[in-house]
Amino acid sequence: MNRNYILLTVLMLVLAVGTLFLTTDDEPKQIAPEELLQQIIQPTRYVTTDQVAKMIIQGDPSLLMVDVRSADEYDEYALPGSVNIPLEELLNEGNMGYFGVPGVKVVFISNDDIRADQTWVLTKRLGVDGTYVMKGGLNCWMQTIIEPSQPDADAPSVDHALYAFRKGAQIYFTGAESATTDDGNVEVQVRRREKTNVAAGGC
Amino acid sequence: MGPLIPNGVIGGGWDFVIAILLGVAFGFVLEASGFSSSRNLAGVFYGYNFVVLRVFFTALIVAMVGLLYFDYVGWLNLSQIFILPTFLTPMIVGGVIMGVGFVLGGFCPGTSFTGIAIGKLDALFFTIGLYLGIFGFSLAYPLFEDFFTSGDMGNVTLMEITGLPAPYFAVAFTVVALAAFWGTMFVEKRVRKNMKQYKF
Amino acid sequence: MNLEKDTIQQPKYINPYLGGVLLGLVVLATVFITGRGLGASGAVKSAVVTTSNTIAPKATEANHYMSQFISDDHSPMYTWLVFESLGLLLGGVLSGIVFGRIKKFRIDKGPRISNRKRLILALIGGALFGLGSQFGRGCTSGAALSGTATFALGGVIVMFAIFGTGYAVAYFFRKYWI
Numbered sequence: 001m002n003r004n005y006i007l008l009t010v011l012m013l014v015l016a017v018g019t020l021f022l023t024t025d026d027e028p029k030q031i032a033p034e035e036l037l038q039q040i041i042q043p044t045r046y047v048t049t050d051q052v053a054k055m056i057i058q059g060d061p062s063l064l065m066v067d068v069r070s071a072d073e074y075d076e077y078a079l080p081g082s083v084n085i086p087l088e089e090l091l092n093e094g095n096m097g098y099f100g101v102p103g104v105k106v107v108f109i110s111n112d113d114i115r116a117d118q119t120w121v122l123t124k125r126l127g128v129d130g131t132y133v134m135k136g137g138l139n140c141w142m143q144t145i146i147e148p149s150q151p152d153a154d155a156p157s158v159d160h161a162l163y164a165f166r167k168g169a170q171i172y173f174t175g176a177e178s179a180t181t182d183d184g185n186v187e188v189q190v191r192r193r194e195k196t197n198v199a200a201g202g203c
Numbered sequence: 204m205g206p207l208i209p210n211g212v213i214g215g216g217w218d219f220v221i222a223i224l225l226g227v228a229f230g231f232v233l234e235a236s237g238f239s240s241s242r243n244l245a246g247v248f249y250g251y252n253f254v255v256l257r258v259f260f261t262a263l264i265v266a267m268v269g270l271l272y273f274d275y276v277g278w279l280n281l282s283q284i285f286i287l288p289t290f291l292t293p294m295i296v297g298g299v300i301m302g303v304g305f306v307l308g309g310f311c312p313g314t315s316f317t318g319i320a321i322g323k324l325d326a327l328f329f330t331i332g333l334y335l336g337i338f339g340f341s342l343a344y345p346l347f348e349d350f351f352t353s354g355d356m357g358n359v360t361l362m363e364i365t366g367l368p369a370p371y372f373a374v375a376f377t378v379v380a381l382a383a384f385w386g387t388m389f390v391e392k393r394v395r396k397n398m399k400q401y402k403f
Numbered sequence: 404m405n406l407e408k409d410t411i412q413q414p415k416y417i418n419p420y421l422g423g424v425l426l427g428l429v430v431l432a433t434v435f436i437t438g439r440g441l442g443a444s445g446a447v448k449s450a451v452v453t454t455s456n457t458i459a460p461k462a463t464e465a466n467h468y469m470s471q472f473i474s475d476d477h478s479p480m481y482t483w484l485v486f487e488s489l490g491l492l493l494g495g496v497l498s499g500i501v502f503g504r505i506k507k508f509r510i511d512k513g514p515r516i517s518n519r520k521r522l523i524l525a526l527i528g529g530a531l532f533g534l535g536s537q538f539g540r541g542c543t544s545g546a547a548l549s550g551t552a553t554f555a556l557g558g559v560i561v562m563f564a565i566f567g568t569g570y571a572v573a574y575f576f577r578k579y580w581i
Binding site: 005008 | 420
Binding site: 261331 | 416417419420422423424425426427428429430431432433434435436437438439440441443444447448450451452455466467468469483484486487488489490491492493494495496497498499501502504505506507508509510511512513521522523524525526527528529530531532533534535536537538539540541542543544545546547548549550551552553554555556557558559560561562563564565566567568569570571572573576577579580581
């Protein structure tokens with residue numbers, strides 16, 4: 001009789017203490033390392049400066065640019081419409097609310113693409129979908145959009161089409177008057193580029 | 204998945220059938236454990252019979268620990284179940300009144316029903332008293348309406364009030380209950396030795 | 404471990420810990436199926452409201468407490484707790500049959516108290532319990548057991564208040580029981 005009670009006492013204690021080790025679902029959803037590796041080695045997270053420029057010009061409402069550089073750098077120069085969340089402050093309260101909104105593409109922007117890439121990996125770790133990295137960062141933006149280099153005369157026609165688009169974008173972003181094409185032309189160029197699916201040159 | 208009826212797994216039409224079935228199980232366990240006798244019940248306050256303590260606290264810790272496991276396996280969402288609202292002072296006063304009623308009457312409402320079921324007249328009188336007590340309360344309600352609704356803290360749980368996770372409480376209750384089981388076993392033995400007659 | 408005297412006198416009750424585990428499982432099943440706990444005093448409350456509503460519907464309507472439980476579509480008896488309490492009574496009868504405890508009407512009491520006094524005390528105890536259960540939002544099964552099992556603060560308060568008071572006043576009523 002007493003032995004049974006001792007056994008039952010121990011059983012009940014073990015069951016009760018066992019509840020201490022039950023993990024709750026409150027922890028953030030995390031991605032498996034294998035899956036994360038798969039996503040890192042694939043280049044699908046990159047968007048080109050041309051694509052970003054096009055979306056800005058078209059006023060694409062699904063685009064959210066997040067500048068992950070420091071506040072000083074952001075004040076010096078930033079893409080129009082971008083939000084500044086320095087990488088150090090990414091996990092601060094409230095900032096995570098920007099990510100994981102269905103239908104919104106979050107594009108991380110830094111000087112090159114290293115900091116943006118780091119931010120992207122962090123958001124993937126937190127199980128957020130719909131985040132991208134601007135390939136080449138703002139350095140590439142300068143080279144391709146703000147100061148596009150003219151292709152050689154015997155270059156393929158797609159390169160000339162791309163150059164035309166970039167010149168248009170340059171006017172849009174810098175307000176430069178020197179260019180030969182006007183605003184109406186830009187839009188035409190933009191649409192054509194989409195149809196012909198020009199390979200992105202530059203960085 | 205659970206709770207089944209609020210989540211529509213079982214249709215609302217089965218509500219009352221299930222109520223009767225659960226009631227039958229409840230009544231059977233109470234009667235079979237000896238809760239139909241006021242002498243058994245009152246024994247917990249005088250140390251000659253701790254059946255109330257044993258059944259009550261075993262049920263409590265089994266249900267508590269079970270709920271945590273149900274929540275973990277995903278059968279039950281703890282945030283969806285009904286939490287008794289807390290009215291601090293009215294509840295303390297009510298508990299004190301019930302405590303006196305328990306010692307005087309030797310029953311509580313659920314056990315008095317099972318007492319009636321096997322023909323205990325004192326259980327019948329207790330239930331009539333219950334009826335009169337609630338009737339009196341309803342008639343006199345305007346007198347203490349303000350007090351009745353005072354101290355409202357909402358449907359608050361132990362976890363919300365203390366900030367500690369639920370398993371802490373399950374373990375604490377389990378340890379205390381198990382210690383009480385072993386302690387009362389010896390108390391009961393000694394008290395019973397000194398009793399002249401104890402007929403159930 | 405029982406004394407010989409006890410084994411002769413004790414009626415066949417199931418082991419209290421087995422009873423406790425079974426009762427715990429019943430509470431668990433009730434919460435799992437309905438999302439709330441057991442109860443008993445609620446059924447008596449429904450009975451009170453029903454009789455009051457039948458005898459004096461106007462006065463019941465005017466009463467701030469009872470009017471909460473009146474509905475136009477169905478009788479106040481048509482609630483979950485009333486059906487559960489009916490089952491409770493049935494379960495008691497069933498167990499009484501199984502263990503052979505259904506006999507003619509009888510009274511449980513301490514050795515030093517008359518039948519009449521015992522019944523009057525039961526009536527008073529019941530009235531106090533009924534009154535207290537309204538303030539406590541439930542009785543031992545509804546508030547203390549189901550409430551505490553679902554980690555409700557109110558359940559713990561009611562449980563400690565009932566048992567604490569029970570032990571505090573037991574000494575003054577000892578001649579009724581031992």
